Amino acid sequence: MRELTLIDNLYQLCAVGASAEAIALQSKNIKMSFSQLKSAIESVGGYFNEIGIGKGDRVVLVIENSIDYVVALYAIWKVGGIVVALNPQSKLHEIKDVIKQCSAKCLLIEKTNHEILDALKNLNVILINLKGDSVDGIKCWNDALCCTNYVSNCNLNADDSAQIIYTSGTTGNPKGVLLSHANLMCNTEDIIDYLQLTNKDSVLSVLPFHYSYGNSVLHTHIYVGAKIIMAGSMAFPQDIVNSLRELNVSGFCGVPSTYSLLLSHSDWAQKKLPLRYITQAGGPMNKVLTRKLLGSLNRNTQLFVMYGQTEATARISWLPPDSLEDKMGSVGIALKHVNIEIRNDQEESLRANQSGGVYVSGNSIMQGYWNNDIATRHTLYNGWLKTGDIGYIDSDGYLYLQGRRNDMIKVGSHRVNPLELEEVINKLLFINESAVVGVEDEILGQALCVFVVGDESKKNIYSLKKHCREYLPAHKIPRDIKWVNSLPKTASGKIKRYQLMQTKEVLNDKHYL
């Protein structure tokens, strides 16, 4: 018998009357039950069949968290396609790069800007717009929702690829993590197991679904028949807290900056919320913030600190809430179907309390990077994932992280590759070279600081930021710009980023330019 996938599970859920009629999704005042979700998936799936999208085809989504996003995602799986979801704020060149890199067949967008739509029409993909009517070269989402064609059976297998999640590569060379249906299923079931999610739960989701954390929140709650309520932006923390109260939800998930914002800019701590669980992942949360958050919770609310990577689908380890005090600073124990090992540079396993590279294996480990054998070979060894993180496991089996081997910068919930920014910045004629580093930020965890060698003037600072805004989404625009005479380098010419992060200027100067 073939193994089940998440879409099979959703259909099974809909076969039971009570579960089928429960509310699955809520966005603003629109609610959708599980049976309505299934009907929408059938219609859109039928439409995808009609326009020739089938097994293995890549379909790119550039849409905000919404009910339509969820319908599109499951409908793509229903016809055997591979979901490629991007940040809805992606710039045109980023969308083009991904379409080219994964040879996408179809692109779903929600745009009204004619210049962008015209540019997208020339990309040789089937273009479906969620906003506006069907026009020359652009199909209309409503036609998909109203399709009455029967969706054909695509004989989906658990080992078939389900999703490509792009992590920050350099410009023109994005790295796509390829996940199978089995990867998603395994990680989803493991997360449900430790969070003890049931159909009585409901979650207010502020995390973007296109990242692995938000993706896992979506799938775990759908799997158990729980309700997902899509919230507005974290720009208005009090709005989020008001929604948590009014909607009486049982769960909330965030990254450290989410909780930092809620604690500093809302009455989250003053009037305790009756939540059953809150989760934290997406980078380490310092002990001060963790204790502050713990102190702000109702005594029945459990805080789950978690660690993961997109390459491991989403989650790798979790810290049982009752161990939080004893094991403060740890990211916990491995998920049920995950093995964690600490290894030295010679790939030999280390003993308890010895520090080394964190390696992970299990059914949730990715199939590889899409169309990038070299990167895959550098990351996967005999079924083990080299996470790039450094840490140790204590004698009780709890993992502690001590840093990363690569230079990725975590800005709020976003991971930013400094090389990508440097490529964009170095295109400017008045810049000779640049180096981007992450500097400490009270709310975001890290903020972007760029050191530039070049012609310093007020006009050029202005041009640099304008140029970044043109080519990069908001979260990748450097907060600080520092002009220097030269960059510290190794003998082989590599920039010593660590040294830049330690410079007196960065540590003392908090001024915005």
Added chain:
Amino acid sequence: MSEVMRGKVDVLRQFILENYLFTDDQSKLNNDDSFLDTGILDSMGILELIFYLEEEMSIKVESEEMIPTNLDSIDNLLVFIDKKLS
């Protein structure tokens, strides 16, 4: 609109244009543009806007006032500022 409020509109528009749109082209910002929907500001941008209101305009923004109706466009900001100052 009073002379004082007209002056505040200009100052706010200038702040957004210079710091987030990196242009002096007035046509790039409509007074009813939602900062978030149009991507002009993200969540950090909204916080920076609040710091600006507090530092430069001496307007204290309480947590419960951090809502789109008060802060998510030039028009909304003006109504909010007017209310705070009166």
